[in-house]
Amino acid sequence: xxxxxxxxxxxxxxxxxxxxxxxxxxxxxxxxxxxxxxxxxxxxxxxxxxxxxxxxxxxxxxxxxxxxxxxxxxxxxxxxxxxxxxxxxxxxxxxxxxxxxxxxxxxxxxxxxxxxxxxxxxxxxxxxxxxxxxxxxxxxxxxxxxxxxxxxxxxxxxxxxxxxxxxxxxxxxxxxxxxxxxxxxxxxxxxxxxxxxxx
Numbered sequence: 001x002x003x004x005x006x007x008x009x010x011x012x013x014x015x016x017x018x019x020x021x022x023x024x025x026x027x028x029x030x031x032x033x034x035x036x037x038x039x040x041x042x043x044x045x046x047x048x049x050x051x052x053x054x055x056x057x058x059x060x061x062x063x064x065x066x067x068x069x070x071x072x073x074x075x076x077x078x079x080x081x082x083x084x085x086x087x088x089x090x091x092x093x094x095x096x097x098x099x100x101x102x103x104x105x106x107x108x109x110x111x112x113x114x115x116x117x118x119x120x121x122x123x124x125x126x127x128x129x130x131x132x133x134x135x136x137x138x139x140x141x142x143x144x145x146x147x148x149x150x151x152x153x154x155x156x157x158x159x160x161x162x163x164x165x166x167x168x169x170x171x172x173x174x175x176x177x178x179x180x181x182x183x184x185x186x187x188x189x190x191x192x193x194x195x196x197x198x199x
Contacts, residue, residue: 002045002159002160002161003043003044004046004158004160005042005157005158006041006043006102006106006156006157007037007039007040007155008037008038008152008155009037010036010037010122013150014068014070014147014150015033015036016033017147018033018070018087018122021073021087021124021142024134024138025125025131025134025135026130027127027129027130027134028085028125028127028129028135029127029166030125031123031124031125034169035167035168036122037122037158037169038068038120038121038122040099040102040155041099041106041114043106043111046111053109053110054106054157055173057106057108057109058105058106058157058175059173059175060105061101061105062178063094063101063177064178065152065153065177065178066092066095066098066152067092067150067151067152068089068095068150068151068152069090069146070087070090070145070146070147071089071090071145071146072088072144072145072146073085073087073088073124073139073143073145074087074121075127075135075136075139081128082127082132082135083126084123084125084126085124085127085138085139086123087121087124088120088121089121090120091118091120096118099120153176153177154176154177155175155177156172156173156174157173157175158170158171158172
């Protein structure tokens with residue numbers, strides 16, 4: 001059963017800018033550019049029937065398109081360990097509004113509330129095995145990174161499947177920011193059918 005999350009896909013032009021940052025830190029596991037995304041809400045593993053309810057709730061969201069502005073590089077740490085390297089996203093009103101709508105929709109679909117504070121970002125690398133001094137130097141060297149803003153006109157329900165080296169993320173359903181779901185990316189009649197297999 002795949003793990004699910006709701007996220008903004010990263011447009012190709014911005015993905016190229018992010019990919020240019022990767023490298024130069026021994027021990028870091030760099031995220032493949034095709035996996036770049038900005039998580040709005042992690043869901044986790046759920047049953048197929050609940051995945052359908054999640055899809056229906058997300059399809060009802062009404063929000064306007066907006067520009068996404070990234071800027072600055074930072075680290076997430078836990079208990080003194082530097083876990084990941086990321087580029088920060090500006091917390092503009094439209095982004096926060098969309099994230100709030102997603103949270104409300106998922107709670108209506110029966111999911112428990114998200115306890116963590118929303119910190120919009122795009123993960124560049126997992127850094128548990130990288131030297132802290134190299135990571136800090138990287139952050140200082142790239143802290144002024146600020147690509148051009150990019151237009152965001154949809155968000156996605158993604159699935160995550162673990163691979164040998166990296167997880168593989170797949171956009172299962174695409175939702176336009178005027179609230180109308182786009183045609184499913186999967187050509188099968190039910191884009192969430194894969195979540196029901198084996199149940």
